Structures are given as structure tokens and as C-alpha cells.
Amino acid sequence: GEDVEQSLFLSVREGDSSVINCTYTDSSSTYLYWYKQEPGAGLQLLTYIFSNMDMKQDQRLTVLLNKKDKHLSLRIADTQTGDSAIYFCAESTDKLIFGTGTRLQVFP
Amino acid sequence: DAGVIQSPRHEVTEMGQEVTLRCKPISGHDYLFWYRQTMMRGLELLIYFNNNVPIDDSGMPEDRFSAKMPNASFSTLKIQPSEPRDSAVYFCASTRGDGYTFGSGTRLTVV
Numbered sequence: 001g002e003d004v005e006q007s008l009f010l011s012v013r014e015g016d017s018s019v020i021n022c023t024y025t026d027s028s029s030t031y032l033y034w035y036k037q038e039p040g041a042g043l044q045l046l047t048y049i050f051s052n053m054d055m056k057q058d059q060r061l062t063v064l065l066n067k068k069d070k071h072l073s074l075r076i077a078d079t080q081t082g083d084s085a086i087y088f089c090a091e092s093t094d095k096l097i098f099g100t101g102t103r104l105q106v107f108p
Numbered sequence: 109d110a111g112v113i114q115s116p117r118h119e120v121t122e123m124g125q126e127v128t129l130r131c132k133p134i135s136g137h138d139y140l141f142w143y144r145q146t147m148m149r150g151l152e153l154l155i156y157f158n159n160n161v162p163i164d165d166s167g168m169p170e171d172r173f174s175a176k177m178p179n180a181s182f183s184t185l186k187i188q189p190s191e192p193r194d195s196a197v198y199f200c201a202s203t204r205g206d207g208y209t210f211g212s213g214t215r216l217t218v219v
Contacts (some may be wrong), residue, residue, distance in 0.1 A: 014156050031206060042199065044209040090150065095164060096141065096201070098151040 004099035006089055012103045016099045018076040020102045022089030025070060029091040032065060034074045037086045037101070046074070046087075113199050121218055126188040130192055131213045132181055133202030141208070142185050143199040151199075157183065157218035190218045 003025045012018045026030070049056045049072075051062045056063045062075040074091055075080040084106045089099040113132040121127050133140045141156040149157040160177045168175070172191070172196040187194055195218050201210045 033208070035210075042212045044199075045207050045209065090208075092208075093158055093179060095153055096203075097153065098143075100150050 004089055004091055004097055006087075006102045007101065009039065009105070010104050011107065012079050012092055014079060014100075014106055014108050015033040018077055018079045018083070018104055018106075019097075020074045020076075020087050020089075020104065022072040022099055023070055024072065024089070024091045024099075026091055026093060026097075027067075028071065032072050032091045033088075033096070034061075034063065035088040035090060035098075037088065039085075042049065043088065050091040076104075078081050079104075079106050084087075112200055112209050112211035114198075114204050114214050117130065118215045118216060119217070121190055121216070123218055124189045125217060125218075127190045127194075128153055129185040129198050129200075129216070130187070131182070131183045131200030131211060133200070134209055135181065137202035137204045138146075139203045139205070139219075140177060140183050141201040141203075143182070143201065143210075144195045145149050145199060145213070146195075154185070154198075161172070172181065185214075190216075192218045 006022050010066050026038050034046045035043045036046050037043050049065050060077045064073045085105050086101040088101045090096050118160045120124040126135045138159050144152045154167045155175045175185045197213045197215050199210050199213045201208045
């Protein structure tokens with residue numbers, strides 16, 4: 001069945017890069033997504049990558065996909081305190097299945 | 109585009125009462141999803157529709173939960189009777205096949 005796993009916590013210093021990792025099990029996933037959730041708020045789509053791509057860059061965000069290892073990562077360059085949130089990885093075939101979320105804490 | 113619209117934003121109800129959550133998807137999106145988020149279980153897919161037809165309701169916890177989509181612009185999730193363990197944030201999302209857009213959610217508290 002589908003399963004998406006993430007580490008629970010990441011703590012980084014402001015200005016450093018953050019790398020959030022995710023592994024998934026369904027090799028037939030068509031798209032893989034990164035969502036951001038701030039406290040008390042909904043889910044904000046950050047970026048997504050089609051399964052036949054290896055990399056996608058969007059301003060400070062870089063997504064890397066290793067389809068062989070079923071590994072997805074999100075790199076945030078020059079991390080700011082406003083980036084503190086929970087980041088969810090998700091895979092989709094006919095539906096969207098979420099990981100547990102990684103809580104990113106950015107300290108000055 | 110106003111995005112996915114959910115109502116109410118907050119709902120507090122007594123155990124045993126009926127609760128109805130509402131969702132208006134983005135126009136042109138033919139898929140609609142209902143999710144539930146709790147601290148213990150994270151984000152769970154409850155049910156999804158394609159062209160107003162329920163496709164997969166295997167995530168619906170039990171018979172107390174029901175969902176409908178009478179037309180392309182409206183869906184409801186009903187809990188009857190409600191129980192304290194139903195307390196959660198319920199999200200609706202829609203897509204036309206690539207990016208999924210989520211509503212702001214309904215925070216349900218059953219006391």
C-alpha cells in the first residue's frame with residue numbers, strides 16, 4: 001500500500017540551508033508534492049514535481065527526486081524565521097497521501 | 109479565484125448532535141477530497157469524488173460519517189451522531205489532476 005515517511009523535526013539557524021527528506025513506497029506516483037502548514041492554518045502548496053523529473057528549482061526551493069530509491073527532498077536556501085512551519089511531503093496516484101510532516105524550527 | 113471555500117471555520121457541538129461541514133471547490137476542478145487532521149493520526153484521507161461521484165470512501169471511519177456531492181460546486185461531510193473523538197480539523201481539497209488546493213479547514217470540537 002501507499003506509505004510516506006518523514007523525520008519529525010528539523011532545527012536550523014537562520015541563513016543556513018534546510019533539507020527536509022521524505023521516502024515513499026508507491027512507484028506509480030505521478031506527482032510528488034511539498035506542502036507547508038503554519039500554526040492554525042491550512043495547507044499551502046509550495047511546489048510539486050512530476051515523477052519523470054529529477055530536480056525542480058523555484059526561487060529558494062529546490063526539489064530533488066530519486067525515483068530509484070523513492071526518495072524526495074526539499075531544500076530551502078537562506079532559511080528565514082518565517083519558514084518555521086510543518087512541511088508535508090505527499091505522493092499522488094489517484095489520490096493524495098501525506099507523510100507525517102516535518103516540523104522545521106528556525107532559530108536566530 | 110476565491111480558492112476552495114469551507115464553512116464553518118469553527119464548530120463546537122455537543123456529543124450526539126449532527127454536524128454538517130460544507131465545501132465549495134474551485135470551478136473547473138473535477139476532483140474533490142475530504143481530509144481529517146489530528147495530532148495523533150496526522151492527515152487522513154476520508155473520501156474523494158470525481159465528477160461528483162464517490163470513488164473511494166475507504167477512509168471514512170464508520171457509518172456515522174457520510175459525504176455527498178450533489179453538484180460540481182458543492183459537497184458536504186456529515187457526522188451523525190457526533191462523538192468527542194471526532195474532534196479534528198477537516199479539510200476539503202480540489203484538483204483537476206495536478207496541484208491540489210486546500211480550503212482553510214473546519215475546526216470541529218465535540219464536547
